[in-house]
Amino acid sequence: MSTSDTRQPALLTTSGLVFLGVLVAAAVLVPVLNLATAPDSPVHVPTYVVSLLGKYLTYALLALSVDLIWGYVGILSLGHGAFFALGGYAMGMYLMRQIGPRGVYGDPVLPDFMVFLNWKELPWFWYGFDLFPFAAIMVLLAPGILALVFGWFAFRSRVTGVYLSIITQAMTFALLLAFFRNDMGFGGNNGLTDFKDILGFNIQADGTRIVLFVLSAVALGLGYVLCRFLVRSHFGKVLVAIRDAETRVRFTGYRAENYKLVAFVVSAMLAGIAGALYVPQVGIINPSEFSPANSIEIIVWVAVGGRGTLVGAALGAVLVNYAKTYFTSGLLAPYWLFMLGGLFVAVTLFLPKGIVGTFYDWRARRRASDDIPGAEPAATPKPAE
Amino acid sequence: MSDTETLVRDIEPDDGLGAAKKTLTEALLYLNAVTVTFDGFRALNELSFTIDPGEMRAIIGPNGAGKTTMMDVITGKTRPDKGDVFFNGGTTDLTRLDETEIVTLGIGRKFQKPTVFESHTVLDNLRLALKGQRSALPNIFRRETAAERERIDAIFETIKLTEHRGRLGGALSHGQKQWLEIGMLLAQDPKLLLVDEPVAGMTDAETAQTAELLREINASGHSVVVVEHDMTFVRDLGVRVMCLHEGSVLAEGTLDQVSANERVIEVYLGR
Numbered sequence A: 001m002s003t004s005d006t007r008q009p010a011l012l013t014t015s016g017l018v019f020l021g022v023l024v025a026a027a028v029l030v031p032v033l034n035l036a037t038a039p040d041s042p043v044h045v046p047t048y049v050v051s052l053l054g055k056y057l058t059y060a061l062l063a064l065s066v067d068l069i070w071g072y073v074g075i076l077s078l079g080h081g082a083f084f085a086l087g088g089y090a091m092g093m094y095l096m097r098q099i100g101p102r103g104v105y106g107d108p109v110l111p112d113f114m115v116f117l118n119w120k121e122l123p124w125f126w127y128g129f130d131l132f133p134f135a136a137i138m139v140l141l142a143p144g145i146l147a148l149v150f151g152w153f154a155f156r157s158r159v160t161g162v163y164l165s166i167i168t169q170a171m172t173f174a175l176l177l178a179f180f181r182n183d184m185g186f187g188g189n190n191g192l193t194d195f196k197d198i199l200g201f202n203i204q205a206d207g208t209r210i211v212l213f214v215l216s217a218v219a220l221g222l223g224y225v226l227c228r229f230l231v232r233s234h235f236g237k238v239l240v241a242i243r244d245a246e247t248r249v250r251f252t253g254y255r256a257e258n259y260k261l262v263a264f265v266v267s268a269m270l271a272g273i274a275g276a277l278y279v280p281q282v283g284i285i286n287p288s289e290f291s292p293a294n295s296i297e298i299i300v301w302v303a304v305g306g307r308g309t310l311v312g313a314a315l316g317a318v319l320v321n322y323a324k325t326y327f328t329s330g331l332l333a334p335y336w337l338f339m340l341g342g343l344f345v346a347v348t349l350f351l352p353k354g355i356v357g358t359f360y361d362w363r364a365r366r367r368a369s370d371d372i373p374g375a376e377p378a379a380t381p382k383p384a385e
Numbered sequence B: 001m002s003d004t005e006t007l008v009r010d011i012e013p014d015d016g017l018g019a020a021k022k023t024l025t026e027a028l029l030y031l032n033a034v035t036v037t038f039d040g041f042r043a044l045n046e047l048s049f050t051i052d053p054g055e056m057r058a059i060i061g062p063n064g065a066g067k068t069t070m071m072d073v074i075t076g077k078t079r080p081d082k083g084d085v086f087f088n089g090g091t092t093d094l095t096r097l098d099e100t101e102i103v104t105l106g107i108g109r110k111f112q113k114p115t116v117f118e119s120h121t122v123l124d125n126l127r128l129a130l131k132g133q134r135s136a137l138p139n140i141f142r143r144e145t146a147a148e149r150e151r152i153d154a155i156f157e158t159i160k161l162t163e164h165r166g167r168l169g170g171a172l173s174h175g176q177k178q179w180l181e182i183g184m185l186l187a188q189d190p191k192l193l194l195v196d197e198p199v200a201g202m203t204d205a206e207t208a209q210t211a212e213l214l215r216e217i218n219a220s221g222h223s224v225v226v227v228e229h230d231m232t233f234v235r236d237l238g239v240r241v242m243c244l245h246e247g248s249v250l251a252e253g254t255l256d257q258v259s260a261n262e263r264v265i266e267v268y269l270g271r
Helices: A014-035 A047-073 A080-102 A112-116 A132-156 A161-180 A206-232 A234-250 A256-282 A292-305 A311-327 A333-350 A354-370 B067-074 B099-105 B122-129 B146-159 B174-187 B204-219 B231-237 B255-260 B262-269
Strands: B029-038 B041-051 B056-060 B082-087 B107-110 B192-196 B223-227 B240-245 B248-253
Touching: A014 A047, A014 A206, A014 A311, A047 A080, A047 A206, A047 A234, A047 A256, A047 A292, A047 A311, A080 A132, A080 A161, A080 A256, A080 A292, A132 A161, A132 A256, A161 A292, A206 A234, A206 A256, A206 A311, A234 A256, A234 B099, A234 B122, A292 A311, A292 A333, A292 A354, A311 A333, A311 A354, B029 B067, B041 B067, B041 B082, B041 B248, B056 B204, B056 B231, B067 B192, B067 B223, B099 B107, B107 B174, B122 B146, B122 B174, B146 B174, B146 B204, B174 B192, B174 B204, B204 B223, B204 B231, B231 B255, B240 B255, B240 B262, B248 B255, B248 B262, B255 B262
Parallel strands: B056 B223, B056 B240, B107 B192, B192 B223
Antiparallel strands: B029 B041, B029 B082, B240 B248
């Protein structure tokens, strides 16, 4: 018997290396094409495109976080937009405090919307957000703690499947309603916007935009490596086992709820980081990020790219969002939601493993027919869940 | 302890089939007057029996006799309405523990329908089952030790799946899945194995091999409880047989004794 099957799978597979290679190339090429080419050059990348691409990368990180729990643990979260938005709000609060006296009302401490509401003092939960390290910690802690509390109750009560999906949806909807309220202290339905500086750099400047883009690429790359590290560990094998046969896992002596909880919290924190990088690049965070439709859209990205493949989730996020940008700006704009829905139906029916999952299957079949006997198609989750 | 020591196995002598009376402290597993009711239906009715350390026992009985419910009670999946379930010579009350705690104590269970981890390789299935760290966070950084690898190799020898170790669990045949699941139980190194209908849907050759496998496991010091309909298989096992009917023990003894029992013939074998 060969020993090849006893080794742990490599941290970076071929597709993983290709993925990281593309990220590195983008992180180098896009800034170069923005800064070193003349604005009228055909290869010039305008700054608004840099930020647009940066936004796609944060969506890709968000999709990665969803794939970690949906693709590998079978938890279909229809509320992951909430963790993304919380990370975004933490960053937004930092950016609001950076405005200082440059607001419309010129109050040195209070953001404009608080002055408008006739508030005299900064609410306690805004303390500390003038310090970047504090805000950075809150980017992780706010989604992390919500996921911990939510997951603790949900997983211990053994809420699974469609019931869990529904309560995640309810969670994000409840937060949507809460953040809409002016007296919550997060800017009501206008949210937080009109940002000026980040760490002392002008947020509109080309250089800042490029750094944010590169940071988004780095975060996505590191997020990918972290997810790979997790899913190929013994811990990750238990996660997949929970997805396939949770009862068997319990009867093997593992506390499935604890494994789910760890994965859920890690996933929520990744989503939070994505949100924090998203906000300075789009310049606004408002309660619409909590809307249930947003969270469902993430599921479509992951399904299109290929659930349980990580790379596929990122690819799906970029492709679908590129299509969204393309189609919502022309004649077809009113029909975008129909196209998105149609895409989801088509993928479910004709490409149940998504683009990358289907590619893996094809590659495995080709290898099997070449020479390796007994090779099995890649183990991706069953489409229906 | 003083309360529980007085609990002596209270079973009717079953037409003189020689059911040995065991006290609580001698038994590995001790069930006394266990009753489970589902919507008025008595799945278990004052069920009492004991399993000795190192014993293998076959349990037969018609559909609805309560065999699976009995396993559910022992493994913590179902709480009994009343009755005692003790493990390890009366030291542990199983009715107060959940599934995971009971597994940790050393009771492994194979389900009727083979459940292996289908998208993991056969090797990873055993790795996951192998006795060891069960907490989430330490398992992120866990590395396989040489001792663990040897133990897995030994289990592969026992369940005769060595050449299939690289295949996915879901790609195995029905019989191979059953053996893999038995191997996974073995990897947990439990004191007691509960095996529910291991040969359902197997060929004759596979059935004989399974009997051999279970005898081997029993000989290596594990207590085994096998629920099975297949009489050829039960005969192959050559162990003490207990017949359940309507949630309680109808007869107990050798297979010949039990199958000669008039009440057993009436409810079960009288075809």
